Amino acid sequence: MANERKNLHVKNGDRVIVTAGKDKGKIGNVKKVVPSEAKVYVEGANMVTKAQKPNAMAGIQGGLIKIEAPLDSSNVMVVCPSCEKPTRIKHVVIDGKKVRVCKKCGEQLDV
Ligand SMILES: [Zn+2]
Incomplete structure (x- = not known):
């Protein structure tokens, strides 16, 4: 695969609306973009439940946590x-x- 630098239409901190998937219509702020994979993380959108391993050193309790899963950048639109x-x-x-x-x-x- 060519290692080209993709220029996404979204940036960190943008307000975007999800246009496809289970959170269609949801508006949130972009937390993180991954240009190489054309993925974006949107606050509160595409949440998945993940098992968190306890880590006493870091003060983390084990259990199920909710985190954002990446969305395809083509499935979000910037809200002007x-x-x-x-x-x-x-x-x-x-x-x-x-x-x-x-x-x-x-x-x-x-x-
Ligand atoms: Zn406008």
């Missing part, structure tokens, strides 16, 4: 902070800097 609608992103270059722009209202997302 300006028009507050789920939108597609356009990449434009302004003053030599690549910025993301909302396709609906034309506002920059990275300010």
Whole structure:
């Protein structure tokens, strides 16, 4: 597989809406993106239950915990902070800097 650097349309801290899967319609903040796998972790979305091994050293009690499982980046859409609608992103270059722009209202997302 080519080791190309993918540019995802979502970034850490973005507000996104899930567009597919069991949490379709859920809105949350992006916790983490994994560009190499085109995956995103969205706060409170795609929760899975995992068994946590107790670790006395780290003060962790064993048991079942809920954690976010990654979502495919194609299954989330950025919610534009300006028009507050789920939108597609356009990449434009302004003053030599690549910025993301909302396709609906034309506002920059990275300010
Ligand atoms: Zn917008």
